[in-house]
Amino acid sequence: MxxxxxxxxxxxxxxxxxxxxxxxxxxxxxxxxxxxxxxxxxxxxxxxxxxxxxxxxxxxxxxxxxxxxxxxxxxxxxxxxxxxxxxxxxxxxxxxxxxxxxxxxxxxxxxxxxxxxxxxxTESLMEIEYKDIRLVVNNYEVFYLGGPVDLTAKEFELLQTLLLGKGKIYTREELLDIIWGYHYLGDTRTIDMHIKNIRKKTFPRTRYDN
Structure with a gap:
């Protein structure tokens, strides 16, 4: 619905x-x-x-x-x-x-x-699945291969935004406005840092050993 x-x-x-x-x-x-x-x-x-x-x-x-x-x-x-x-x-x-x-x-x-x-x-929560990741929308729960993933609040919100907007290309400034608020004045590189952390947590760590 x-x-x-x-x-x-x-x-x-x-x-x-x-x-x-x-x-x-x-x-x-x-x-x-x-x-x-x-x-x-x-x-x-x-x-x-x-x-x-x-x-x-x-x-x-x-x-x-x-x-x-x-x-x-x-x-x-x-x-x-x-x-x-x-x-x-x-x-x-x-x-x-x-x-x-x-x-x-x-x-x-x-x-x-x-x-x-x-x-x-009282409708059940919406879930998004992408490859081996399952995310419960707005409930701050993410699972990889069925196991829980420990994301920070901002990491969750960033991942959720990207999954809900699948196929859409966001600028760093747009993501900052959506997640940190339209008055945020921080460095746009914070987006890169959060995406790097999300990748480390939602895929096997062995992919980042080299």
Missing amino acids: KYKLLVVEDQTDIRTAIQASMTRSGYDVAAAENGEQAWNLFQSEEFHVILTDMMLPGISGEELIKRIRKNSDIPIIVISALTDELFQINVYEYKIDDYISKPFSMNLLAYKIEAVIRRTY
Whole structure:
């Protein structure tokens, strides 16, 4: 089953980044740049998860959530730059399912989406198989020849991104945006280091002895 997401975000760069990343993760993604567009889409289409900012032009995120909650128990994840603890607690009073603060990595967002989908729709986790590797999507589990592979969180997220985007060519900058977040300013060579580590862990070590 292909789950459908509605992304509500007025900042174009963030909205398009989320839409592109979640599409690569296998979701059907629609996007709205303000609360009114989001409300119209919600009324006309069926979604499985809604991701919304709180500070939106026109209909605010708060008002949008209230309207949706009068009609549906659909999972809602709030995405916001507002990190005040009291604000976040108050947002949960609107019966949201999760909250993620900006800036964030796309893989953390994907994990949160998968978690609410798993809780709500109780469908078995998606798995990817490539040669002798089996990866459980967003569950941080990788197996080689049936045995568990001990990957770090970033190694797992990098491997998952590459397997989900099989056939797609990524630049190092794109991978950094997806995994480390769109505000990451580190060295692009970190991608090469992580790929080298993944290869060592997911294939027989004897291949690297020479």
